[in-house]
Amino acid sequence: MRVPLSWLRDFAPISGHPADLAAALSGLGLVVEGMETFGEGLGDVIVARVLATRPHPNADKVQVVDVDAGDGADLQIVCGAFNFAAGDLVPLAPVGARLPGGMQIGRRNVRGQWSNGMLCSGAELALSADGEGIMILDAELAPGTPLTEALGIAADVVFDLDVTPNRPDALSVAGVARDLAAHLGVPFSIPELPAPAGGEYGATVSVVVEAPDLCPQFTGTVLSGVSIGASPQWMAQRLTLAGMRPINNIVDVSNYVMLELGQPNHPYDLDRLPGGGLLVRRARDGETLVTLDDVERALGPDDCLICDANGAAVGIAGVMGGASSEISAATTTVALEAAWFDPVAVARTSKRLGLRTEASVRFERGVDPDGVNRAVARFCQLAGEVAGATVAGPSVDVRGDLPRPARVVLRTSRVNAILGTGLSPADVSGYLQPIGFRSTPTGDGDFRVDVPSWRPDCEREIDVIEEVARHHGYTRIARTMPAITKVGGLSAYQRDRRRAREILVGAGLSEAWATSFLAAEDLARAGLPPDAVEVENPLAAEESLLRPSLLPGLLRAIASNAGHRRPDVGLFEIGHIFLLPPPGEQLPNEPEHLAVALGGGDAQDAVRIWNVLTDGMRLVDVALETTSLPGLHPTRSARVLAGGRPVGGIGEVDPQVLAAYAIEGRVGWFELDLGALLASPRRPAIHRPISRFPSADIDLAFVVEETVPAAAVERTLSRAAGDVLERIELFDVFRSPSLEGERSLAWRLRFSALDHTLTEDELTALRLRAIDAVTSTHPARLRG
């Protein structure tokens, strides 16, 4: 909502610096998103007459113009617009002038022709949005006249307000003025106008309302003797400042009344309205109407139509009029519609048609049901002033059940309990009275509050408390802290998740956040099955699916980093993935996954990170089970088991998938259900005694068949070594052609006892036991 300050002053003696007024409006919740000054910086611009135009000898996008700037001399200007002819009057910014945008006009040479100033468009002068051509001025003006004088322009300030959906009253200049005046403590009033009296002919328009539920009030008023023309400058200027384009005096009055009072209304050319009347009814199935914007609209029984007396549609109620009965230059008699339409019905129609108009927005949020007749009176007054209209007869006013404003019990004690204030009952009623909330004391600081008709959003005590808070001032409410009697904290899972992050960061990986969306083809590209939750209304094809795995997102990250010559990045991500819900359930299964992607790393690198993670999280019952998994290298992947249950996969990304992502080299990978992983058995963080005695190492190398995982042999060694084993480490792997189908694996076992230094005999026995265990359990032999 764009509100000119001069217009606000029609209703209240508002004074003060515009910046302070803007702050006051924002403080009331009518947030000022922008503030513009108008009519300033035009002091240098004058009226000039075009004497002659001719082509530029060296350029065809501009022409050369001679103008008379009032001194009778020919002044040469080079101009890029062609919308005028000799004899026209135009605004001229002479050399030395500075325009509202800050542009300084100088004498310029344009391809060999001197330009001694600039002819201006409305946009260049910040007078209109029209930047297409030069502004053509009234032919009566004298060249040399200052433009502000010639146009009767008064400087003004426009506040661009962000009006929240709960404030239909603030979609009118008067409503904004009421709030601001109350805040400033100055009187506010809307001038009372007499109801339009019947004219000498007593002419009326017939009104039939067949759908009173959709249209509880409808008025029709006939104005005759209308002379269509341009609006006076003051009205055109206010409309322009408010963001509407002046059309003709009657349409402008209609818009002016809507902006001023918040009541949309519609003038029809009565002579183009067959039957001389209006009828309101539901649309029929399959009915269509061409609206003012020349679009054919398909309608149905939920939509309310305005029709001529014969039942032919002439407009969509509360949304937009039709083309057939539009005001034209030939109009002499106007039938004015001002009505109150059901907000829900207007919202439904406007949404379905995708047609939001100034009128529909106001009806949707709720216009003042007591304001219809005032708007009619204002229209008649203004139409008389600017279009010579006279009211031909009394308004026809068809009324059904209009909503009654709420009556609310307001407790001062409750106000203070909610706000944390110490307001007196007088404070409370004092804040409410200037904004039209009438409060009647009922004892004990309680009130019966009559909510004004223009505030349909206020229905409950809490809504009125907000009004008190607004006018008291949010920033004046003393800041306190709740007296919390609880100890806060993270859940065990949340602490573990942070720990997992820290471990991975410590292992040299960086954290990624990929979008949750995938394109349909991403799944096949990543070698994943095609099942995924689909987005119903994606804005882009890349947002059609919800990710069932973190793989596609991290591969894209690896690929794009490789594109910046960083192929070796190690990334991890923790985030929700989305799996189709089990039958009978509405929401998807949404586990939190942890994934690691190692650019340039292989499956064993992935296992190294996995080992760090399991050690850090003290997971004890975890194992890798060699198998093929979707998206992973068939002979370089394993299922991850935790507590005996599968919780994810580990290995390398399938070369085919990497090729599809144009990633060269390998990518080590694992992805786990973090919740399931962390729920598996953990080693308690209980201290284990450390030996004070020297430790001894035994190195053992075995030739082991390729089919036996090193981890299996290591488990056997650990078990055989017993509790004197301090640590075990695989330190060498050796393959040669002579070891076909086998490889040599060498471990270092470190032994120590808590209560003594291990003897040579003990160590020998441990060595033999370890060798025996391995060779008797596995197809393996000690390497000689």
Added chain:
Amino acid sequence: MTALADEVAAVEADGLGRVAAARSVAELRLVEQELVGGKRSALALLNSRLGQLDVEERKEAGRSINAARSRVQAAVADRAEKLAAGERAARIEAERLDLTEVIERRHATRGHRHLVTQARDELEDLFVAMGYEVAEGPEVETDWYNFEALNMPPAHPARSMWDTLYVRLGAAESTLLRTHTSPVQIRVMQSQPPPIYIVAPGRCYRRDTPDARHLPVFHQIEGLVVDRGITFGDLAGTIEAFTSAYFGPNIHSRLRPSFFPFTEPSAEFEVSCIFCEGRGCRVCSQSGWIELGGCGMVDPNVFAAAGIDPEEYSGFAFGFGIDRCAMMRHDIDDIRHFIANDIRFLEQF
């Protein structure tokens, strides 16, 4: 049978044999080239002799050349698929690896937590220090939790404040990607009695075209307090406490009236511009303030949906963008950095 037809049959027979005998995709491509690949291939050469025949013969021979060509091409395609599969199988087999055959290595690089995580953790810690717990909820929600329980019944005009992404589950428009973290408020109030002091961080979604300030995927943190005697003053004090703690002692907050269906009174909260500390600069459009989030007293209708008596308990809620906090703190001008995962960005923090 013309001599040409005989030759076609011979070329085809020989060709099919060679296709079948090809040992690798590379060899197969050579064979294909010689048989059907271009002007000098065997079948193309035969084709070029058609001109010497009379009309009827030409038609007949042309048909047989075309038929032979498509049979050869089909055989090539078939064989190529088999060979590629075989070659992949051989490569895959040759690469077989014992994942557990791992020799530990020392490494000496450090990784980096994502900036959004860092901001989220810090915000969580701030509120935990004030006595809050951290609650989480699903990102795909029902319409009831995202809208209806938050005082937005079906067709409520305020629903248009959010551009919602729906998913194809359940009845039409019954399941959606949560547009805010507020559904977690309802889930928490349903699952535990007051007093409630929680923050709920997480991912939210809106149907936005990505640009420097918007992503369809973003991160929000929500706060909810429900207890006896909670006031708007407590809300203002809590916002101020968090603002100065997170952004620094010279950064303050202010509330101004706004509208949210799930709070009443509602407010927007602004913090002093962290770049100029309130003096006014380009970033804050000379106002000295930057809008950060929304807040207000929990609406009685929300309490009703969650089964809490609004006469016994009162409460406040607030929500703001985690990404935005991180962007302000680190002077990041484009939110898309957060999901681009460019290591040159990640490793700066």
